[in-house]
Amino acid sequence: MIKTAAKKFYVFLIFLFLYAPIATLIVLSFNASKTRAKWGGFTTRWYVSLFRNDAIMNALLNTLTIALIASLTATVIGTIACIAIINMKKKSRAIWMGITNIPMLNADIVTGISLMLLFLSLGLKFGYGTILLSHITFCIPYVILSVMPRMKQFNTSTYEAALDLGAGPVYSFFKVVLPDILPGVLSGFLMAFTMSLDDFIITHFTKGAGVDTLSTKIYTEVKKGIKPEMYALSTLIFVTVLILLLLINKAPADKKQKA
Amino acid sequence: MNKKLIDLQHITKSFDGQMILDDLNLYIRENEFLTLLGPSGCGKTTTLRILGGFETPDQGHVIFDDQDITKLPPNKRQLNTVFQKYALFTHMTIAENIAFGLKIKNKSKSYINDKIAYALKLVNLEGYGSRMPDSLSGGQQQRIAIARAIVNEPKVLLLDEPLGALDLKLRQDMQYELIRLKNELGITFIYVTHDQEEALTMSDTIVVMNQGYIQQIGSPEKIYNEPENAFVADFIGDSNIIGGTMIEDKLVEILSARFPCVDTGFGTNRPVDVVIRPEDVILSSPANGRLTGTVTHLIFKGVHYEMEVTTPDGYEWLVHSTGMYPVGTQVGIDVDPFNIQIMHKPASEDEEAVKIDE
Numbered sequence A: 001m002i003k004t005a006a007k008k009f010y011v012f013l014i015f016l017f018l019y020a021p022i023a024t025l026i027v028l029s030f031n032a033s034k035t036r037a038k039w040g041g042f043t044t045r046w047y048v049s050l051f052r053n054d055a056i057m058n059a060l061l062n063t064l065t066i067a068l069i070a071s072l073t074a075t076v077i078g079t080i081a082c083i084a085i086i087n088m089k090k091k092s093r094a095i096w097m098g099i100t101n102i103p104m105l106n107a108d109i110v111t112g113i114s115l116m117l118l119f120l121s122l123g124l125k126f127g128y129g130t131i132l133l134s135h136i137t138f139c140i141p142y143v144i145l146s147v148m149p150r151m152k153q154f155n156t157s158t159y160e161a162a163l164d165l166g167a168g169p170v171y172s173f174f175k176v177v178l179p180d181i182l183p184g185v186l187s188g189f190l191m192a193f194t195m196s197l198d199d200f201i202i203t204h205f206t207k208g209a210g211v212d213t214l215s216t217k218i219y220t221e222v223k224k225g226i227k228p229e230m231y232a233l234s235t236l237i238f239v240t241v242l243i244l245l246l247l248i249n250k251a252p253a254d255k256k257q258k259a
Numbered sequence B: 001m002n003k004k005l006i007d008l009q010h011i012t013k014s015f016d017g018q019m020i021l022d023d024l025n026l027y028i029r030e031n032e033f034l035t036l037l038g039p040s041g042c043g044k045t046t047t048l049r050i051l052g053g054f055e056t057p058d059q060g061h062v063i064f065d066d067q068d069i070t071k072l073p074p075n076k077r078q079l080n081t082v083f084q085k086y087a088l089f090t091h092m093t094i095a096e097n098i099a100f101g102l103k104i105k106n107k108s109k110s111y112i113n114d115k116i117a118y119a120l121k122l123v124n125l126e127g128y129g130s131r132m133p134d135s136l137s138g139g140q141q142q143r144i145a146i147a148r149a150i151v152n153e154p155k156v157l158l159l160d161e162p163l164g165a166l167d168l169k170l171r172q173d174m175q176y177e178l179i180r181l182k183n184e185l186g187i188t189f190i191y192v193t194h195d196q197e198e199a200l201t202m203s204d205t206i207v208v209m210n211q212g213y214i215q216q217i218g219s220p221e222k223i224y225n226e227p228e229n230a231f232v233a234d235f236i237g238d239s240n241i242i243g244g245t246m247i248e249d250k251l252v253e254i255l256s257a258r259f260p261c262v263d264t265g266f267g268t269n270r271p272v273d274v275v276i277r278p279e280d281v282i283l284s285s286p287a288n289g290r291l292t293g294t295v296t297h298l299i300f301k302g303v304h305y306e307m308e309v310t311t312p313d314g315y316e317w318l319v320h321s322t323g324m325y326p327v328g329t330q331v332g333i334d335v336d337p338f339n340i341q342i343m344h345k346p347a348s349e350d351e352e353a354v355k356i357d358e
């Protein structure tokens, strides 16, 4: 009896540690009082003023379009890369998987700085385009990571059967291969989208003056002094990412139940 | 004789430096049911994949209807394959699976629907059109794979161990069904199996392969009754393969007893391999046999008894007989001259490839 109570208390502590900061954030975002010290009643005022703020809305638009374009592009490139990797011999396949995994383990700051240096040496103009390029780059490994297991499960003779029945390679891919690996592609896309949405460090190093995504916008705003609108904004980002993560986890589970 | 439809000329193929097919030559006539038979890993699937266009040979040519199709991609070839694993499109219904090839050829809707109905009837699966593949049993899926291939009216159907995953009863039913299909449709069948009984039952021509070499090509009767070497004899059913000496034409010495036979042209006092089928061994009382031995094993097999008779020199004869001799009985062994098959012993290194792995 005491033991189970202790267990429950322990789990409670863990969750408290994990979620107390976020809970605080969410509570404060609905706090009518401007100071953090006291509760001034419930309000959605900060959310309203957030949506009236052009600079923030602009950053939101950037964030969303970059996340969308980057994750779509990364999904296409990553899926094509998977096709190439699966057709390699075992040895080179292992090597390539290693190569694509490294950027994921790399510290963001290293990736950010190296991309910045690369763009500098190429003489690119820093701005929306460089952010987009860097996001595509760091998203590709996540797509490969999630498509590859599906690709390995795929029975190549179904693809050959399609060819055998007269279909061209491209038609066969879309008709036969893609439906089979689609769960992997979708979760890869969602993962890439989340990563892009979430990113601060790499964006920070590859953005130019005047262009901001939500995360860099929050960073500059907070430096000027914390406004409650930022709590509201952070809460929204948290909720969005949470929903995306739930979607990612749900996609493969569905497939398994059917099989 | 029908004309040659496919001609494989000097096909050589290796994977990772390992030779899988070495200078393979083989032709297939129109309307023939040809079976590639051989142990696992001998290159049957590889040969079929070269025919289907999924592998390119390192050397040699694939001639189809007098045209060189060696480099032609699979989707341009007039043959269809039934794969070793069924390879149905799992996210399409059975009807959509069958319609796949026809849609690509832009056939009309009514034509396609007719064909689906016809094909399902042919494989005895009427009414299954709207089901999904994974709701069908292995045998049913295999029949759908066959239906999907034949609606395209290919000139040649390639089948890679299509019955391998089925149980005995279903396999026999499917064997009859395939023969019926072949006769009804007039398609040339190239069939791969490692089951010798299946090969004997279904084929017009059997090609026995081992380690990438063709061992013998011939009709089932020829392959069974006159195997050209010890490998073929051993692979096609149980056999007694005994080392012997050809004393002269029509006389062979086996285990120091002389047997009259019908083979000639082996020279005199030459070492040879002798094949005697278990059902051709005649057991009698010791006085009536050319050799005597003791029954050491006895199993009832239904149609016949299977016995092992050990002769004094230690050779164990496999005998199938409707007569029963209890274990321990002394028996005489004799063989009809017509049932003694003499084969050359492999001498050169090239011939070593035909040796049986014991």
Ligand SMILES: Nc1ncnc2c1ncn2[C@@H]1O[C@H](COP(=O)(O)OP(=O)(O)OP(=O)(O)O)[C@@H](O)[C@H]1O
Pocket (backbone or CB within 6 Å): B015, B016, B020, B038, B039, B040, B041, B042, B043, B044, B045, B046, B047, B194
């Ligand atoms: N893509 C490949 N890469 C490397 N080796 C291969 C490849 N395909 C086949 N092989 C090798 O070629 C040899 C012959 O293979 P194949 O599939 O033709 O045999 P098989 O006669 O069909 O055997 P089974 O009865 O087991 O199907 C095997 O040793 C196999 O390992």
Ligand SMILES: [Mg+2]
Pocket (backbone or CB within 6 Å): B044, B045, B046, B084, B160
């Ligand atoms: Mg095979």
